[in-house]
Amino acid sequence: MATFNPRAILAGNEPGAWSAPVPITYDQRDVLLYAVGIGCSDLRFTYEGHPQFAVFPSFAIRWGSAGLQIDRTAVPSSPGPLMIDAERCIEQLAPLPVPVGIGADKATTVQVRSRLLAVHPRGKGGAFTEFETEVLDGAGTVCMRITTGLFQRGVAALGDIAPFEGAGTTRSVKTEVPQRPADVTASIRIADNQAALYRLSGDYNPLHIDPESAKFGGFPAPILHGLCTYGHTAQLLTATVCGGDPARFGALRGRFSAPVYPGDTLQVLGWQDRPGRLTIEARVQGGVAGDRTVFNNAFFEHR
Ligand SMILES: C/C=C/C(=O)SCCNC(=O)CCNC(=O)[C@H](O)C(C)(C)COP(=O)(O)OP(=O)(O)OC[C@H]1O[C@@H](n2cnc3c(N)ncnc32)[C@H](O)[C@@H]1OP(=O)(O)O
Numbered sequence: 001m002a003t004f005n006p007r008a009i010l011a012g013n014e015p016g017a018w019s020a021p022v023p024i025t026y027d028q029r030d031v032l033l034y035a036v037g038i039g040c041s042d043l044r045f046t047y048e049g050h051p052q053f054a055v056f057p058s059f060a061i062r063w064g065s066a067g068l069q070i071d072r073t074a075v076p077s078s079p080g081p082l083m084i085d086a087e088r089c090i091e092q093l094a095p096l097p098v099p100v101g102i103g104a105d106k107a108t109t110v111q112v113r114s115r116l117l118a119v120h121p122r123g124k125g126g127a128f129t130e131f132e133t134e135v136l137d138g139a140g141t142v143c144m145r146i147t148t149g150l151f152q153r154g155v156a157a158l159g160d161i162a163p164f165e166g167a168g169t170t171r172s173v174k175t176e177v178p179q180r181p182a183d184v185t186a187s188i189r190i191a192d193n194q195a196a197l198y199r200l201s202g203d204y205n206p207l208h209i210d211p212e213s214a215k216f217g218g219f220p221a222p223i224l225h226g227l228c229t230y231g232h233t234a235q236l237l238t239a240t241v242c243g244g245d246p247a248r249f250g251a252l253r254g255r256f257s258a259p260v261y262p263g264d265t266l267q268v269l270g271w272q273d274r275p276g277r278l279t280i281e282a283r284v285q286g287g288v289a290g291d292r293t294v295f296n297n298a299f300f301e302h303r
Pocket of ligand 1: 083084085086087122123128149151153205223224225226227255256257258259260
């Protein structure tokens with residue numbers, strides 16, 4: 001029977017060691033493809049000839065846990081479609097460098113390092129694992145700080161995993177949505193082929209395209225990447241709250257509380273809870289899975 005001891009790595013509930021930084025290179029095509037993958041239509045993010053062409057801040061989200069060699073004596077795994085994205089936070093400290101063209105010679109390079117933050121058992125034989133990632137530009141400035149939360153489902157049923165004690169300090173937050181009407185609302189229909197488009201940014205998990213994999217994962221149809229939901233939420237908030245200015249994006253955190261399907265209409269609601277910060281929730285009405293809250297325990301910080 002597999003046993004896990006995250007305490008061996010997360011002694012005193014402190015984060016694990018940082019990985020060695022890994023270089024990651026991207027060009028304008030990667031930036032453009034990501035922007036359309038999250039439903040952007042603002043030319044600042046979708047046209048390299050725009051005078052304020054910029055990398056959309058959540059572009060970095062794909063690098064969560066980059067560089068980390070995961071120790072499987074500490075972190076349970078669940079195979080393929082049974083592992084799902086659970087939470088994310090991205091904090092922008094400085095803009096990501098903008099590549100000057102398309103092709104390897106025009107690409108820009110950042111350094112990315114990660115560390116393990118926490119591993120905790122969750123009911124029904126599941127586990128919740130969190131990592132922290134930093135993205136550094138060529139001058140060594142930390143541009144982005146990312147927290148990645150993954151939910152390993154069904155590990156007990158699959159691997160008969162012995163109960164284990166959690167370790168580390170979670171970054172999860174609980175937020176209550178006010179009863180009053182939202183101060184900000186924005187919505188977008190997720191295109192039928194959005195997951196097929198988003199996966200071209202590098203997340204080829206078949207859960208998002210192959211009906212058989214979706215069935216194995218317990219879903220009636222392929223579900224949207226959590227990071228695609230996150231990106232849509234981020235771009236709607238940037239457009240609505242920040243006038244489309246990426247420099248005003250501070251941080252976006254939240255939990256993927258229920259799956260989104262291509263064809264759903266995503267509605268993002270925000271309640272100003274203090275200057276520069278909104279409590280956020282995203283909802284879907286109807287569709288394959290009926291009315292549901294799909295992104296909660298969430299906030300957006302802006303400048
Ligand atoms: C590689 C994959 C890529 C992807 O992109 S996957 C697509 C994006 N992700 C999703 O669509 C996930 C949507 N979320 C869900 O379907 C559900 O959400 C979960 C299956 C993750 C969990 O649901 P359930 O098993 O019914 O859990 P519970 O009974 O509601 O809660 C059990 C404990 O787990 C915590 N929890 C629930 N959801 C999450 C989450 N998303 N992230 C972190 N923790 C979660 C709760 O708090 C609670 O814990 P406490 O008993 O200690 O209170």
